[in-house]
Amino acid sequence: xxxxxxxxxxxxxxxxxxxxxxxxxxxxxxxxxxxxxxxxxxxxxxxxxxxxxxxxxxxxxxxxxxxxxxxxxxxxxxxxxxxxxxxxxxxxxxxxxxxxxxxxxxxxxxxxxxxxxxxxxxxxxxxxxxxxxxxxxx
Amino acid sequence: xxxxxxxxxxxxxxxxxxxxxxxxxxxxxxxxxxxxxxxxxxxxxxxxxxxxxxxxxxxxxxxxxxxxxxxxxxxxxxxxxxxxxxxxxxxxxxxxxxxxxxxxxxxxxxxxxxxxxxxxxxxxxxxxxxxxxxxxxxxxxxxxxxxxxxxxxxxxxxxxxxxxxxxxxxxxxxxxxxxxxxxxxxxxxxxxxxxxxxxxxxxxxxxxxxxxxxxxxxxxxxxxxxxxxxxxxxxxxxxxxxxxxxxxxxxxxxxxxxxxxxxxxxxxxxxxxxxxxxxxxxxxxxxxxxxxxxxxxxxxxxxxxxxxxxxxxxxxxxxxxxxxxxxxxxxxxxxxxxxxxxxxxxxxxxxxxxxxxxxxxxxxxxxxxxxxxxxxxxxxxxxxxxxxxxxxxxxxxxxxxxxxxxxxxxxxxxxxxxxxxxxxxxxxxxxxxxxxxxxxxxxxxxxxxxxxxxxxxxxxxxxxxxxxxxxxxxxxxxxxxxxxxxxxxxxxxxxxxxxxxxxxxxxxxxxxxxxxxxxxxxxxxxxxxxxxxxxxxxxxxxxxxxxxxxxxxxxxxxxxxxxxxxxxxxxxxxxxxxxxxxxxxxxxxxxxxxxxxxxxxxxxxxxxxxxxxx
Numbered sequence: 001x002x003x004x005x006x007x008x009x010x011x012x013x014x015x016x017x018x019x020x021x022x023x024x025x026x027x028x029x030x031x032x033x034x035x036x037x038x039x040x041x042x043x044x045x046x047x048x049x050x051x052x053x054x055x056x057x058x059x060x061x062x063x064x065x066x067x068x069x070x071x072x073x074x075x076x077x078x079x080x081x082x083x084x085x086x087x088x089x090x091x092x093x094x095x096x097x098x099x100x101x102x103x104x105x106x107x108x109x110x111x112x113x114x115x116x117x118x119x120x121x122x123x124x125x126x127x128x129x130x131x132x133x134x135x136x137x138x
Numbered sequence: 139x140x141x142x143x144x145x146x147x148x149x150x151x152x153x154x155x156x157x158x159x160x161x162x163x164x165x166x167x168x169x170x171x172x173x174x175x176x177x178x179x180x181x182x183x184x185x186x187x188x189x190x191x192x193x194x195x196x197x198x199x200x201x202x203x204x205x206x207x208x209x210x211x212x213x214x215x216x217x218x219x220x221x222x223x224x225x226x227x228x229x230x231x232x233x234x235x236x237x238x239x240x241x242x243x244x245x246x247x248x249x250x251x252x253x254x255x256x257x258x259x260x261x262x263x264x265x266x267x268x269x270x271x272x273x274x275x276x277x278x279x280x281x282x283x284x285x286x287x288x289x290x291x292x293x294x295x296x297x298x299x300x301x302x303x304x305x306x307x308x309x310x311x312x313x314x315x316x317x318x319x320x321x322x323x324x325x326x327x328x329x330x331x332x333x334x335x336x337x338x339x340x341x342x343x344x345x346x347x348x349x350x351x352x353x354x355x356x357x358x359x360x361x362x363x364x365x366x367x368x369x370x371x372x373x374x375x376x377x378x379x380x381x382x383x384x385x386x387x388x389x390x391x392x393x394x395x396x397x398x399x400x401x402x403x404x405x406x407x408x409x410x411x412x413x414x415x416x417x418x419x420x421x422x423x424x425x426x427x428x429x430x431x432x433x434x435x436x437x438x439x440x441x442x443x444x445x446x447x448x449x450x451x452x453x454x455x456x457x458x459x460x461x462x463x464x465x466x467x468x469x470x471x472x473x474x475x476x477x478x479x480x481x482x483x484x485x486x487x488x489x490x491x492x493x494x495x496x497x498x499x500x501x502x503x504x505x506x507x508x509x510x511x512x513x514x515x516x517x518x519x520x521x522x523x524x525x526x527x528x529x530x531x532x533x534x535x536x537x538x539x540x541x542x543x544x545x546x547x548x549x550x551x552x553x554x555x556x557x558x559x560x561x562x563x564x565x566x567x568x569x570x571x572x573x574x575x576x577x578x579x580x581x582x583x584x585x586x587x588x589x590x591x592x593x594x595x596x597x598x599x600x601x602x603x604x605x606x607x608x609x610x611x612x613x614x615x616x617x618x619x620x621x622x623x624x625x626x627x628x629x630x631x632x633x634x635x636x637x638x639x640x641x642x643x644x645x646x647x648x649x650x651x652x653x654x655x656x657x658x659x660x661x662x663x664x665x666x667x668x669x670x671x672x673x674x675x676x677x678x679x680x681x682x683x684x685x686x687x688x689x690x691x692x693x694x695x696x697x698x699x700x701x702x703x704x705x706x707x708x709x710x711x712x713x714x715x716x717x718x719x720x721x722x723x724x725x726x727x728x729x730x731x732x733x734x735x736x737x738x739x740x741x742x743x744x745x746x747x748x749x750x751x752x
Contacts, residue, residue: 012526014556018533021540021549056522085525116528119536 003029004130005048009039009065010083011057015117019052019083022119023126036060040068048078049130052122053109055084055092063097070106079129083113083122141176142189148244149175149251163255164235167242168193170213172203175251184258186228193254197225208239209252216241216249222259234260279350279371282357283308283324290366299343312350312371313340324367327354331364338371349375399496401471404478404488405435409447412486421471421493422463439489443475447487452477458732461491470494505707523567530560566698569629580623580708582735587620587663588613591656594631598639607642608651609635617658621734626705627665627727633698634667634725641671641723662711663729670722702727710734 023030033039055062164181188196242251282291323334358364401418414426456473472492538553602609642650655666710733717723
């Protein structure tokens with residue numbers, strides 16, 4: 001069985017290294033980028049099963065990458081796990097990131113994880129998402 | 139008296155010796171051939187020797203009788219004539235005289251001679267012409283009016299302005315109205331024979347409101363009775379407007395000084411205080427009435443200024459000086475003084491004093507507010523920073539554990555690095571946040587400015603070597619000790635150097651360099667940190683001093699520059715920055731010596747509310 005691909009996009013190299021290591025230990029095939037532009041290129045290239053995405057990044061927000069993925073027919077099915085310091089309930093709800101500039105609505109992210117990220121919780125979340133996805137496929 | 143030898147006895151009698159000589163006229167007697175037979179000495183003085191000559195030769199220097207000769211007419215009809223005529227005096231100068239011509243008859247009643255008595259009116263005619271010229275050309279409206287208030291004469295200005303209005307009523311001229319004015323000075327003059335002056339509002343020819351000052355005086359021919367009044371009117375509209383403007387401006391200036399926040403003190407040439415505005419009253423805690431005209435400027439103002447005035451200087455600016463108020467308190471002030479002069483003559487001196495306690499208080503208040511706002515609104519952002527660092531710590535632990543478990547030494551070392559980095563980060567964050575959120579008075583001690591820079595260079599030497607960035611140190615020898623908080627300033631310089639190194643590393647340049655300079659320029663100690671790193675565009679430049687702004691992702695707290703600026707401001711200085719995208723950045727901490735806090739923080743007493751806790 002081929003190992004499932006996961007792309008991590010986070011501007012902080014320490015976190016990238018951390019999540020890559022954890023994913024590798026759990027038997028996934030991890031890839032990483034430290035900004036939105038590189039991340040999108042990597043995703044187009046690798047067609048991963050799941051993208052773990054940070055939001056607060058200096059050059060461009062992770063939300064713009066999220067919308068890019070969701071509005072691209074080839075990429076819209078990729079699972080997206082948001083892993084951010086932003087509190088999902090209090091801070092992310094205030095932002096209407098699901099509406100595109102042309103007014104169309106995109107599907108919500110598949111999962112949220114609020115930093116600090118504990119390895120076990122992270123891997124459990126990733127596993128749950130991928131399992132559910134597999135179940136849907138079959 | 140000079141006479142011809144054969145002067146007939148009746149003529150001799152007629153002229154009578156004494157009277158002939160004494161009358162204040164030039165007198166000659168001529169016979170029917172118009173030959174002068176007798177002259178008095180007045181005549182000789184005026185026209186020269188004349189006896190034996192013809193009258194026309196004497197008066198007019200002619201060689202034949204004048205046309206329409208009045209004397210000949212008198213010979214014919216015996217009528218006494220008076221004639222106003224011109225001639226030439228003995229010096230050849232034009233003479234203007236009035237001649238009285240009377241017949242002299244013999245016993246038979248025949249007119250044998252004529253006596254001519256001339257009065258020289260040259261002078262009085264000259265005077266008359268001068269007066270006339272004055273009347274015509276004086277730059278005000280002059281009219282002569284009769285008891286019917288009709289204009290009988292008007293000067294050139296009246297004619298030029300209103301046209302020839304002789305015969306019209308005076309009130310139709312300057313006032314352009316149909317009835318006599320209520321307050322008519324001419325009427326008063328006609329009533330009491332005295333001069334009167336009044337201010338009258340009339341209309342100009344174009345219908346604009348015009349203000350005149352009108353003077354009237356009786357025009358008599360010497361006696362008490364008079365039929366005319368001379369009226370002189372001056373258009374004072376412009377000068378009234380000017381004086382009104384002057385008044386308004388003076389009131390404006392008065393109010394300005396009265397309501398000025400700065401104390402204004404002005405003295406006359408003797409040094410006696412002439413102006414002491416409310417702000418000065420407040421500053422010196424004394425009533426202006428007790429000061430103005432009574433006290434000397436030297437009692438209130440700093441010696442430097444008094445000396446400047448005494449030495450003939452023209453102005454003095456003292457950014458920081460002190461005055462002592464009447465309660466004996468010494469107040470820090472900014473002084474701007476001017477010596478008022480007209481040519482070399484000193485008229486007095488004026489001084490503006492700005493109470494620096496208030497300025498310092500406001501500056502501190504602004505700083506406090508900025509800090510409170512930043513702290514209050516960014517607790518959430520601080521939490522983000524902490525969450526990221528916690529993730530880093532969590533990650534460091536995981537990677538280390540994973541390395542140990544699998545026996546991957548390299549992974550273990552990486553995990554340990556992550557742990558170290560994030561522990562350091564949280565230390566910096568907490569230190570930065572504390573120093574920013576707490577107000578404190580710098581604990582200043584005499585410090586060698588170069589020494590601080592040396593410490594920072596030492597601290598970063600290894601880090602820069604590892605990072606491949608060249609760290610250059612360019613001190614200026616001989617900078618005197620300054621009142622600095624060495625810990626605070628070191629932290630600021632560390633911040634700037636760390637930023638510069640980061641900026642270099644973010645660029646792809648080959649020769650990355652950070653230069654630390656220490657300089658003293660114009661009484662200011664300057665720390666300059668320059669790099670040839672990525673530089674900043676306008677957007678970033680605008681945001682670098684805002685809380686939690688960082689371009690470094692999780693690598694920065696966003697507090698460094700803000701904390702640096704705060705500390706520099708607490709030292710009375712400023713942080714300056716220059717930057718070009720792709721070229722690099724220069725950050726400067728500029729610390730003017732005179733603004734540095736005094737030891738123990740007493741200089742800015744009352745300005746700082748929160749003391750640093752031990």
